[in-house]
Amino acid sequence: MNVINLDYISANPLLPEVQEAMIEAIKKNYANPSSPHRLGDQAVEELERARENVARLINCGSPDEIVFTSCGTESINHAIKGVSSAGKDAGKHIITSNIEHNSVLKTLRRLRNLGYTITSVSVDNYGRVNPEEVEKSIKDETILITIMHSNNEIGTIQPVREIARIAKEKQVFFHCDAVASVGVVPVDVQDLGVDLLSFSAGQFNGPSGVGGLYIRKGVGILPLIDGGFQEKGRRAGTENLVGIIGMGKAAELALNDMESRVAHAKRLKERLTRGLQDKIESIIINGHPELSLPNLVSASVKYIEGESIVLMLDEENITVSTRSACASGSLRASHVLISIGCDYADAQGTLVISFGRMTKESEIDRFIDVLKSVVGTLREMSPLYKRDVIT
Amino acid sequence: MYSKTVMDHFKNPRNVGEMKDADGIGEVGNPVCGDMMSIFIKVEDDRIKDINFKTFGCGAAIAVSSMLTEMAKGKTLEEAKKITNKSVADALEGLPKNKLHCSNLGADALQIAIKNYEDKKAGKVPATAVTEDYHCHVEKDSCTCPYCETELSGGTKTCPICGKNVGVC
DSSP, X not given: OOOEEOBTTTOOOOOHHHHHHHHHHHHHTOOOTTOSSHHHHHHHHHHHHHHHHHHHHTTOSOGGGEEEESSHHHHHHHHHXXXXXXXXXXXXXXXXXXXXXXXXXXXXXXXXXXTOEEEEEOBOTTSOBOHHHHHHHOOTTEEEEEOOSBOTTTOBBOOHHHHHHHHHHTTOEEEEEOTTTBTTBOOOHHHHTOXXXXXXXXXXXXXXXXXEEEEOTTOOOOOSSOSSOGGGGTSOSOOOHHHHHHHHHHHHHHHHHHHHHHHHHHHHHHHHHHHHHHHSSSEEEESOSSSBOTTXXXXXXXXXXXXXXXXXXXXXXXXXXXXXXXXXXOOSOOHHHHHTTOOHHHHHTEEEEEOOTTOOHHHHHHHHHHHHHHHHHHHHHOHHHHHHHHO | OOOHHHHHHHHSOSSBSOOTTOSEEEEEEETTTXXXXXXXXXXXXXXEEEEEEEEESOHHHHHXXXXXHHHHTTOBHHHHTTOOHHHHHHHTTOXXXXXXXXXXXXXXXXXXXXXXXXXXXXTSOOOOXXXXXXXXXXSSSSEEOTTTOOEEOTTOOBOTTTOOBOXXX
């Protein structure tokens, strides 16, 4: 039986065109792009072609503003640590939000131990940051604002343009974690006005293990990884050329299909949201109803716990996620859900259902039917279910 | 992630349900940690004649509840008192390390149910539940507050930052 994949946020399947491009690249057995000979030059050509495609996807002023990394997490670490260390003489204050991904949270936690101070702004019940609160938090020592483009658990999209305008006015660098957004919805770095932007190929049907960091010309930043002169001295280490070629192809396809992909995802999201609310009682849809990613739905199923739902769905060949896959080792309720005012018990029963270009409407329908039966079974078992009914 | 036995008990849980005329009821956990368990026992001649459970929790928590009821059924109260969280986990062929503290509270619920029965029999006000003091500490020496994620030192009962009760390691 075919597996119904509704866990795109953890890993997208590679598109066939991307697979072909990567297999071709493996067969060609490219040399090291840093080598001065002819074979090295061929590798450089491929590397720069991929860079141009990626630059086009997010509308960079110049492809040189793209640095290839090993993943979204590395890009985020590089942006935050690189700007903080380059700017430490100007100040040691950083502003973020309460619902950032662990790769931002933990990076900032480390910087706090190194003497930086962090201000984390709250979000409303939809998960939106208030730009005014960001503005009020800016001090003379503020050197960086890091706020995500969209949230990977609830999908809510932040007022990035407004925050970028404030950052520019106050002459503070602004890094945007756009890992969940790039390739999924249109992201234009010039229109947004951000200084740095992190993204990952795995979110737009490219390979895992390749990411990118947009660094606007003129931003002071130190490398995260020191060594050779790869990536114009901004990221040492021999390039993962096969992965980068895959990312370039995936970026090209994402840009070409953007409109139809967004329309397809929106249709599925509407069907899914409506179906869940119609067929399953006591279910809460989290996140902003409009300003949100089209490819993801966060649903809190009351009275039961998320992992047991995921395991039972897995038995029926359906994959979903309870929360950010990177955090599933953690047993605590999601900080994102708690920040938007979700009850602790409801947070434990929250599913992240994410899909893509290959997802069919019939798969969404089957998921809803199976979920309904799984929810019934687990609620029968739950001591919380009967209580609420009685009171 | 889970052993075959865990998955078997998770997929086909034994003795699920509520017992209307239970002689003893025990409850542990709270939804903050993601696990909560109720155990109902029927006692005859100092022997657990019947046992049921209701559980809110992950796969491990459900398997633990199911296995516990199988282990306790038919045992005398004295024998049942010897069942520990560890013996339940062992019978399940082990649990992932991060689930050992949090989800493995079936035996605790059973002990409370037995005490609840004995208290009632002795004419005392019976204990039924331990829900407040239950906190899931994943690692003994590096635990964090489940409410605000502040790092806590071992033995802390109240989180110094948010003031919430977090129980003991």
